[in-house]
Amino acid sequence: xxxxxxxxxxxxxxxxxxxxxxxxxxxxxxxxxxxxxxxxxxxxxxxxxxxxxxxxxxxxxxxxxxxxxxxxxxxxxxxxxxxxxxxxxxxxxxxxxxxxxxxxxxxxxxxxxxxxxxxxxxxxxxxxxxxxxxxxxxxxxxxxxxxxxxxxxxxxxxxxxxxxxxxxxxxxxxxxxxxxxxxxxxxxxxxxxxxxxxxxxxxxxxxxxxxxxxxxxxxxxxxxxxxxxxxxxxxxxxxxxxxxxxxxxxxxxxxxxxxxxxxxxxxxxxxxxxxxxxxxxxxxxx
Amino acid sequence: xxxxxxxxxxxxxxxxxxxxxxxxxxxxxxxxxxxxxxxxxxxxxxxxxxxxxxxxxxxxxxxxxxxxxxxxxxxxxxxxxxxxxxxxxxxxxxxxxxxxxxxxxxxxxxxxxxxxxxxxxxxxxxxxxxxxxxxxxxxxxxxxxxxxxxxxxxxxxxxxxxxxxxxxxxxxxxxxxxxxxxxxxxxxxxxxxxxxxxxxxxxxxxxxxxxxxxxxxxxxxxxxxxxxxxxxxxxxxxxxxxxxxxxxxxxxxxxxxxxxxxxxxxxxxxxxxxxxxxxxxxxxxxxxxxxxxx
Numbered sequence: 001x002x003x004x005x006x007x008x009x010x011x012x013x014x015x016x017x018x019x020x021x022x023x024x025x026x027x028x029x030x031x032x033x034x035x036x037x038x039x040x041x042x043x044x045x046x047x048x049x050x051x052x053x054x055x056x057x058x059x060x061x062x063x064x065x066x067x068x069x070x071x072x073x074x075x076x077x078x079x080x081x082x083x084x085x086x087x088x089x090x091x092x093x094x095x096x097x098x099x100x101x102x103x104x105x106x107x108x109x110x111x112x113x114x115x116x117x118x119x120x121x122x123x124x125x126x127x128x129x130x131x132x133x134x135x136x137x138x139x140x141x142x143x144x145x146x147x148x149x150x151x152x153x154x155x156x157x158x159x160x161x162x163x164x165x166x167x168x169x170x171x172x173x174x175x176x177x178x179x180x181x182x183x184x185x186x187x188x189x190x191x192x193x194x195x196x197x198x199x200x201x202x203x204x205x206x207x208x209x210x211x212x213x214x215x216x217x218x219x220x221x222x223x224x225x226x227x228x229x230x231x232x233x234x235x236x237x238x239x240x241x242x243x244x245x246x247x248x249x250x251x252x253x254x255x256x257x258x259x260x261x262x263x264x265x266x267x268x269x270x271x272x273x274x275x276x277x278x279x280x281x282x283x284x285x286x
Numbered sequence: 287x288x289x290x291x292x293x294x295x296x297x298x299x300x301x302x303x304x305x306x307x308x309x310x311x312x313x314x315x316x317x318x319x320x321x322x323x324x325x326x327x328x329x330x331x332x333x334x335x336x337x338x339x340x341x342x343x344x345x346x347x348x349x350x351x352x353x354x355x356x357x358x359x360x361x362x363x364x365x366x367x368x369x370x371x372x373x374x375x376x377x378x379x380x381x382x383x384x385x386x387x388x389x390x391x392x393x394x395x396x397x398x399x400x401x402x403x404x405x406x407x408x409x410x411x412x413x414x415x416x417x418x419x420x421x422x423x424x425x426x427x428x429x430x431x432x433x434x435x436x437x438x439x440x441x442x443x444x445x446x447x448x449x450x451x452x453x454x455x456x457x458x459x460x461x462x463x464x465x466x467x468x469x470x471x472x473x474x475x476x477x478x479x480x481x482x483x484x485x486x487x488x489x490x491x492x493x494x495x496x497x498x499x500x501x502x503x504x505x506x507x508x509x510x511x512x513x514x515x516x517x518x519x520x521x522x523x524x525x526x527x528x529x530x531x532x533x534x535x536x537x538x539x540x541x542x543x544x545x546x547x548x549x550x551x552x553x554x555x556x557x558x559x560x561x562x563x564x565x566x567x568x569x570x571x572x573x574x575x576x577x578x579x580x
Contacts, residue, residue: 015383018485022381026391029375032453033398036409039419043412055418056426095304102300114301121312125514125562127535128555131542132318133311155311158304187296216402219517223543235404239521250412257405264400272396279461 044070044254051250063251070255077234078260084146084233085214088153092210093203095158100165100199101191105177115166121159129156130223137224144231148224153214161206164278168202169195205278208268215264234260316559322552329546340553350554353525353532356444360533361512363448368508369501371454376463377489392464398456407521410450411437414522437523440530447522447531459504466500467493506569513562534558 043051044066045059102108103115133152142148172195180190218239225232232240238257268275323340327333344350375395382388398406413419414436421433436446470492478492516535519525525532525540534554542551 014484015381018381019383022378023387026375026378026382029371029378029453029455030391030394033395033456036406036413037398037401039413040405040409052418055422095307098300099304102297106294106297106300108294108297111297114305117313118304118308121308123510123563123566124312124316125510125535125555125558127514127516127538128319128552128559129312129315130539131322131548131552131555132315135318135548136310136315151307152311155307158307162304187294212400216404218404219520219539235402238402238404238408253408254412257408261401261405264402265397268400269397272393276392276396276461279458279465 040254040257043250044258046251048249048251051254066249066251066255067259069249069252070259073252074234074237074256074260076230077232077237078263080146080231081215081233081235082263084149084153085211087146088150088157088214089207089211091150091154092158092161093207095154096161096165096206097196097199097203098191099158099162101169101195103162104166104169105172105191105195106187118159118162121156126156130220134223143224144227146231149214149217149221149233152220153210153217157210157213161203161210164206165199165202168199172198201274202278204271204274208271208275211267212264319552319555319559322549323556325549326547327549327552329543329548333549336549340550341557343550344553344557349529349532349537350534352529353534353537356531357513357533359444360448361509364512365505365508367448367454368459368511369504372457372460372504373463373497373501375455375460376467377493379464380467380493381485395456395460399458403517404521407450407518411522414446438527440527443523443527444531447518450518450522459508462500462504463497466497470496506566509565509569510562513558513565 039055042056042059045062045064046066047063050057050059099118103111103118129152137143137148137152140147142151176194176198177190180194185193216235218233218235221233221236222239225236238253238260241253322333324335324337325333326336326339379388379391382391415421416435416438420436424430424433434442437443474492475488478488483491514535516533516539519531519533519536520539523531525536535558538551538554538558541547541554
C-alpha cells in the first residue's frame, strides 16, 4: 500500500502547517464520532435516576451491577446471534470461495450472463424481499427455526463476497495453476491446494463484512423469530426492548449495548488489518 | 482461456449452491412480490387477483406521497453526507505526515463500524430524549428554549433522523476514499511537490480528479443503501410523529406486518424497486456516463 511518507528533510513549512491543521481537524471529527459512544459507556455505569438528573456527570458511584444484570439479560441472545452468524459464515465462505473461483478462473458457457444475474441481485431493495421471503420461509415451515435466519442470510450476503473473491482469484498469476497442472493436479485440487489457501485474507475481509451485517440485523429476526424469547438474537432483543418507549432501566440497557458490542469487537479487531487490506486491494476496482 | 474445448460440469457445480439460494430468495422472491402486488393477499396464503387496484389505491394515498418526499430528503442528504465527510476525513488523513499517527486515526475511524447499528441508533435516541441528552446540554448552556423532544417534534424529527451518526465519517466509505487517494501513486505527488503545488491545489487538481471513480462507487452504494433500508426510521420514530418521518419502505413494513395487507404492501415494494432500478441505471449512464466499462 503506497502510503505517502513525508520525509522530514524535504518537508516545507506548508506541509508542516497542513499536517498540524489536519490533525486538529481529525481530532475534532474523532471527538464528534466517539461522543455518543462515550455517553453510552457513561450511562452504562450509572443508576437510572442519575442518568436522568445528571446526564453528563461522571458515574459516581459506579454502578457495576448494571453490567452483572446486563450479562444475565443478554447472554443467551448474544450466544444465539453468534450461533447464527457462525453457521451462516462458514457456509457463506464456502460458497463465496467456490463461486468466486468459478467466475474468476474457470471457463464455462453463460459465465458472463450468470455473473450479471448475480450482480443484479445487489439492486433489489431489501424491503421488497421481506414479504415474499417471509412467505417462503413460512411455507417451508421454518418460522421460529434458525434456518429462517441462516438461509436468507446466506442467499443475500454471499454476493458482495463473490464479487470480491472473483476479483482476487482472477488476479492470481496463471503460472501457479499451470505448474500444478504439470504436477498432475486436476481442477478441484488446483482450487483446494493453491487458490483457497492464498485467498484467506480476502475471505477474512468477506467474513468480517458479512458477520457485521448479520449480527446487526434486527428487522428480519423480529419477523421470523417471534414465539420463543430464548431463541431471539441480540440486536432483535435490543430493538424490541428499546424501540418501545418508557424503557425500564436505562443503565441496564446501556450496559447491555456495550456488552453485546464486545463480541464483534473482540472477534474482528485482531483481523482488522486483513480487512482493510483485502478491501482496499480488490474490492473497489472490481 | 484455460481449456475451452472440453465441456466441463465442475464450474456449474461450484456455483450451484449460490444460484439455488439466489433464485429462491431473490429472483423467485421478486417475482412473487410483483405477483402479490396485483392481489389482495393478506398474511395467510389465500389471494385473489385484483389487477391494478393496489396501485390505484397507492396513488390516492397521501401518506405514500409524503413518504416519498421524506425519502427524497433523506436520500439526498445521506448521499451527500456519505461522500462529503468521509472524503474530507480521508483528505485530512493524507496530510498527516507521521505514518504512525495516521494509522491510529485510521483504526479509530474504522472501529465504530463494528458497533451494531441498532446500538448506535438507540444511543442517539437517548441523546435526542426529551428529559436528558442534548437537551441537558442546551439547558446548561442557557439555550433551554431550544430544547425539545427531537424525535417527537414534527418540525425537526426528520432532521433528527438525518443527523444520526454525525459526523458520518466512520466506516467503509472512509476506507474507500482513503484507498482512492493512496492509489494515485507517490511519483505523481512528488512531481506535484516539485512543481510547487500547495495543499489546496494538491486536493483540487490532483486528488479529486483521480478520486472520481471512488466517488461513483460510494455514490451508488449510498444511494442504494439509503433507498433500500428502513432500519434507522424503524428504530427511531417508526415513521412518526403522525406520518411526518414516514418513508416508503417503512410504510410497506407497517402495511404488511401491522395491517397484514401483503398485496398492498407489495405494490409499495414494487414501486420502490422500479425507482431504485431507474435511479441506479440513470446515475450510471447519465451522471457518470461514458467510461463505465463493466
